[in-house]
Amino acid sequence: xxxxxxxxxxxxxxxxxxxxxFYFVPFFWGVxxxxxxxxxxxxxxxxxxxxxxxRNEIFQLGLKNTLELSLLCAPVIFVLAFLLASLMRKxxxxxxxxxxxxxxxxxxxxxxxxxxxLLMFDYGGVIxxxxxxxxxxxxxxxxxxxxxxxxxxxxxxKNLGFSVVIxxxxxxxxxESLYEYxxxxxxxxxxxxxxxxxxxxxPTAFLVFVLAMVNAFKIFKEVYVIGGAYPEESVYTxxxxxxxxxxxxxxxxxTTAAYSFAVIVIVLFLLMYRAxxxxxxxxxx
Amino acid sequence: MTNIKPNQNLxxxxxxxxxxxxDPSLAYGFTxxxxxxxxxxxxxxxxxxxxxxxxxxxxxxxxxALRQSRPLTIAMFCLIAVLMLTPIVFTFLxxxxxxxxxxxxxxLRNRYDAxxxxxxxxxxxxxxxxxxYTILIEEPEYLKLFVxxxxxxxxxxxxxxxxxxxTAYALSRFAFRGRDTLFFLVLMLMxxxxxxxxxxxxxxxxxxxxLNTPWAIILPSIFSPFYIFLLRQFMVGIPGxxxxxGQMDGTGTLRTFAHVVLPVCRPILGAAAALSFxxxxxxxxxxxxYLTDSRLQPLSVMFNKMNEEGQAVAFAGAALYLLPMLLIxxxxxxxxxxxxxxxxLK
Numbered sequence: 001x002x003x004x005x006x007x008x009x010x011x012x013x014x015x016x017x018x019x020x021x022f023y024f025v026p027f028f029w030g031v032x033x034x035x036x037x038x039x040x041x042x043x044x045x046x047x048x049x050x051x052x053x054x055r056n057e058i059f060q061l062g063l064k065n066t067l068e069l070s071l072l073c074a075p076v077i078f079v080l081a082f083l084l085a086s087l088m089r090k091x092x093x094x095x096x097x098x099x100x101x102x103x104x105x106x107x108x109x110x111x112x113x114x115x116x117x118l119l120m121f122d123y124g125g126v127i128x129x130x131x132x133x134x135x136x137x138x139x140x141x142x143x144x145x146x147x148x149x150x151x152x153x154x155x156x157x158k159n160l161g162f163s164v165v166i167x168x169x170x171x172x173x174x175x176e177s178l179y180e181y182x183x184x185x186x187x188x189x190x191x192x193x194x195x196x197x198x199x200x201x202x203p204t205a206f207l208v209f210v211l212a213m214v215n216a217f218k219i220f221k222e223v224y225v226i227g228g229a230y231p232e233e234s235v236y237t238x239x240x241x242x243x244x245x246x247x248x249x250x251x252x253x254x255t256t257a258a259y260s261f262a263v264i265v266i267v268l269f270l271l272m273y274r275a276x277x278x279x280x281x282x283x284x285x
Numbered sequence: 286m287t288n289i290k291p292n293q294n295l296x297x298x299x300x301x302x303x304x305x306x307x308d309p310s311l312a313y314g315f316t317x318x319x320x321x322x323x324x325x326x327x328x329x330x331x332x333x334x335x336x337x338x339x340x341x342x343x344x345x346x347x348x349x350a351l352r353q354s355r356p357l358t359i360a361m362f363c364l365i366a367v368l369m370l371t372p373i374v375f376t377f378l379x380x381x382x383x384x385x386x387x388x389x390x391x392x393l394r395n396r397y398d399a400x401x402x403x404x405x406x407x408x409x410x411x412x413x414x415x416x417x418y419t420i421l422i423e424e425p426e427y428l429k430l431f432v433x434x435x436x437x438x439x440x441x442x443x444x445x446x447x448x449x450x451x452t453a454y455a456l457s458r459f460a461f462r463g464r465d466t467l468f469f470l471v472l473m474l475m476x477x478x479x480x481x482x483x484x485x486x487x488x489x490x491x492x493x494x495x496l497n498t499p500w501a502i503i504l505p506s507i508f509s510p511f512y513i514f515l516l517r518q519f520m521v522g523i524p525g526x527x528x529x530x531g532q533m534d535g536t537g538t539l540r541t542f543a544h545v546v547l548p549v550c551r552p553i554l555g556a557a558a559a560l561s562f563x564x565x566x567x568x569x570x571x572x573x574x575y576l577t578d579s580r581l582q583p584l585s586v587m588f589n590k591m592n593e594e595g596q597a598v599a600f601a602g603a604a605l606y607l608l609p610m611l612l613i614x615x616x617x618x619x620x621x622x623x624x625x626x627x628x629x630l631k
Contacts, residue, residue, distance in 0.1 A: 007538045008459040015452025016467070018508035021493070023474050026485035033485060044297035084365070094347055094359065100618055103625065107563040107610045108373065111588045112603040116372045116379075122394045124403035135545040138399060157369065162625055168627040218478045221569045225589060239318050239570075242480040246574065251484040269476050 033255040049256040059257055060231065062241035066261075069148065069237065070216035073155055077163050077212045080156070082205070085167035086197065089174075099168070100159035110225045113154065117226065118142070121150045145234045154222045155185065159215065163208050170204035171197065203275060210272040214265055376607060379600035380416055382409040387416070388597045415563035416601030424595070427584075427602055434583040436608075437502050444507030450550065452508075453516035454542055458528065468517065475510040479570045487574060494557055501575035502583075506565065512557050518627055519553040520546060556624025559617040563610055 002008065034049055036042045076263050082101070088095055120126050121141035128138045139146050174197065182192050198205075220239040227235055229243065238261055245253045379387065386409060392507065393403055420427040455461075456468055474482075486505065490496045523546065531541050547554075565583075572586045579587065584606060595602075614621065 002458055002538055003460040005459060005538055008455050008461050011451045011459075011542070012455035012461075015448050015455070015508060015513065015529075018448060018504070019452075019471070019474075019510070019513075021489065022486065022505040022508055023482065023510065024470065026482040026489050027474065029485040029488065030482055087361070091346075092355060092359055092362070095362065096343065098362040098366050099622065100614075101369045103500075103618075103621065104611075104614050105369060106625075107559070107564075107566075107614050107621075108607055109567040109585055109588075109610065111567075111569070111585050112376070112606040113372055115599045115603055116376050118394065119391075119403070120372075122403050123397050124393075124401055126405060129402065140397075154547050157372070160370075165622060165625045214476050219417070220478070220480075221567065224569055224573075230449060239480050241479060243570075243573065244482065246487075251488075254484040255481070258483070262477050262481045265476055265478075266473060269473065 030255040031259065033251055034259050037252065044056075049252050050260065053253055053256045053260065056253075058236075059241055060239075062238035062257075063261070065234065065236055066217060066219075066238040069152065069219055069235070070213055072148070072152055073159075073216040074209060074212040075221065076152070077156055077216075078162055078205075078209050079159055081163035081167045081208065081212075083172050084164045086193075088164070088168045089171045099161070099165065102164055104159050104161070105158045108158065110154065110158065110221045112159075114225050117150055117154055144232060147232050147235050149225055151219070151222050151235055154226070155216070155219055158222075159212070165214055166208055166211075167201070167204065170201045172177055174200045206275045207272060210268055214268060217261070217265060226269075313490055331589075373607060373611070376600055376603045379406070380604035381412050382600070383411055383413040384415050384419070384597035386410060387600060391596050391599070393395070402431070416598045417605070419595075419598045420601055420605070427605075429580070430582065430584040430587050431605065433581065434566060434585065437499065437506075437568065437583050438562050440499070440503045441506045441565050442558060442562055444503065445509070445512060446558070449509075449512050449516055449557070450547065451542075452513050453520055454546060455515070456517045457520035457575070458523075458546070459538075471510045471513050472515075475514050483570075483574055490575065496575060497577050497581070499581060502568065502571055505571070506568075509564075509620070512561055515557055515624065515627060516550065516553060519550055523549055539571075552620045552623050553627065555617050555620035556627075559613050559621050560624055562613060566610055604623070 035044060035046060037045045037048070088099070122128070123138060123140060125141075127141065131137075131139060139149075141147065141150055178200070179192055179198050182196055187195065218239075220237060223231055223235050223237055223240070229240065230236075231240065236258065242254050242257050245257070304622050323419065382390075386406075390406060419509055456464060456471075487496065490501050490505075495501045527545055527549070536544070568583055568585050572582050576582055588606065590601065
């Protein structure tokens with residue numbers, strides 16, 4: 001650690017100026033935006049914008065959809081990632097290939113996958129073949145509420161590998177000897193999972209969940225790719241609301257909606273940060 | 286162990302008499318095994334080092350693992366791997382179909398007729414490069430967008446290489462006032478969706494005269510908080526001894542940066558480069574908002590709009606679009622794995 005070195009400014013300045021110009025200034029400017037009325041005098045109106053936006057039905061719809069989509073994506077990714085990671089804890093043949101196959105979609109651009117997705121979820125497509133093979137009626141995947149399924153699946157396809165890799169690393173860090181002791185003491189498989197695996201990886205598990213959640217809040221590309229700027233009501237996210245308000249040059253509403261949402265994300269983050277501190281407290285003790 | 290010279294004075298296989306002195310079990314809490322002289326005459330020939338590159342060794346390891354593995358797990362892994370790769374494989378497969386076949390096939394979609402199915406095609410009637418010929422040579426629009434995307438990606442990557450390691454170095458290896466606040470802000474910005482600062486960003490970019498120029502995309506992405514965070518996390522983890530050793534020898538901060546920190550960071554730099562390029566390749570939100578001129582748009586935004594007209598070449602377009610990412614993934618796969626593992630908040 002270098003202390004009292006003047007050269008730090010040399011390293012910091014370019015990055016800091018950029019962050020200042022393109023991130024910090026807009027961020028705090030936006031706070032000001034959301035508290036003024038946007039007319040020529042730009043009067044300070046306090047929380048009036050917030051009250052207006054929260055009463056807006058389209059905002060409510062967007063917020064509801066965003067939360068619902070995240071609550072759909074995050075648990076599914078979390079559970080799948082945990083199951084796959086616990087299977088991958090011990091090396092099996094070809095697990096390197098498997099891990100790569102899981103992680104590869106993370107780099108693939110969503111828009112290039114659209115065409116194959118439309119084929120799969122067509123009324124006569126593969127997915128409906130499976131559905132009928134299981135004895136159900138065919139589903140109109142690309143309309144109404146069912147449209148959420150292809151979007152969520154595209155999202156999971158892209159992001160699952162990310163969580164699996166983080167989880168696997170955490171699980172592999174659990175000392176093998178703990179399991180051996182437990183087995184000697186006569187603990188069965190489930191007992192071992194609950195009494196050793198779970199407490200050991202709980203902090204990581206929480207982080208994976210919150211990261212999955214925060215990233216699921218950013219689900220927009222997938223919806224935009226499949227549904228466009230004005231998609232079905234069932235997948236109209238908060239980001240659509242903001243983008244469309246933006247297109248109408250209604251900057252006050254955009255920033256107000258944005259900061260309402262930011263508060264949710266930051267509260268989640270602070271929870272995560274607290275969990276992190278708790279973990280560090282445990283480690284120190 | 287194998288190089289212990291056998292004690293020539295002892296008859297083979299005979300128990301060595303216990304050491305005279307206090308009972309060793311009192312000292313160590315266990316009774317040591319009596320040491321036996323080796324039963325076989327010792328070989329003092331060192332075995333040749335195992336040959337074979339990384340690939341062969343990993344294959345050997347896989348074969349060994351296969352012997353003692355759980356076939357059910359492997360079967361499941363295979364199934365999931367196939368599911369994950371199917372969309373990619375079929376995109377490439379369909380890109381070699383003749384244009385007419387693809388048009389007919391795509392025309393069969395959206396027949397809401399419960400008696401008919403959309404067949405899955407496995408092989409083209411003729412393997413054809415016609416789709417590629419069209420998008421690369423006949424209609425250069427796709428190529429223009431592709432070049433746009435590559436240009437954005439290249440420029441952003443170049444800028445990031447210059448800026449981000451330096452910033453991360455300052456944030457990780459220096460103590461200065463306000464460092465933690467600055468890092469907290471970076472962290473928070475990393476978590477927020479792009480739309481949060483969208484409107485004021487546009488105002489800022491307009492004030493700087495950058496709106497609707499390529500710089501509107503390039504400049505903000507160069508200072509991406511996520512990659513500052515990722516590199517900073519890695520640099521914090523570099524043991525202080527390495528750097529202090531340099532300081533003893535009188536290296537300054539720049540020498541430390543160039544000759545100690547950067548070489549240690551090589552894997553994470555690879556990971557960051559690959560992930561960042563993937564981000565640029567997949568940019569949707571920023572171009573939609575910052576660029577009104579459709580000639581400046583990257584492929585990620587225009588790709589599907591283009592498809593509406595030229596469905597016949599959609600698969601070749603998608604395949605070419607995936608190809609750079611596929612190659613980057615294959616080249617950087619170990620680094621990417623590491624980068625993802627590190628992106629956990631520590």
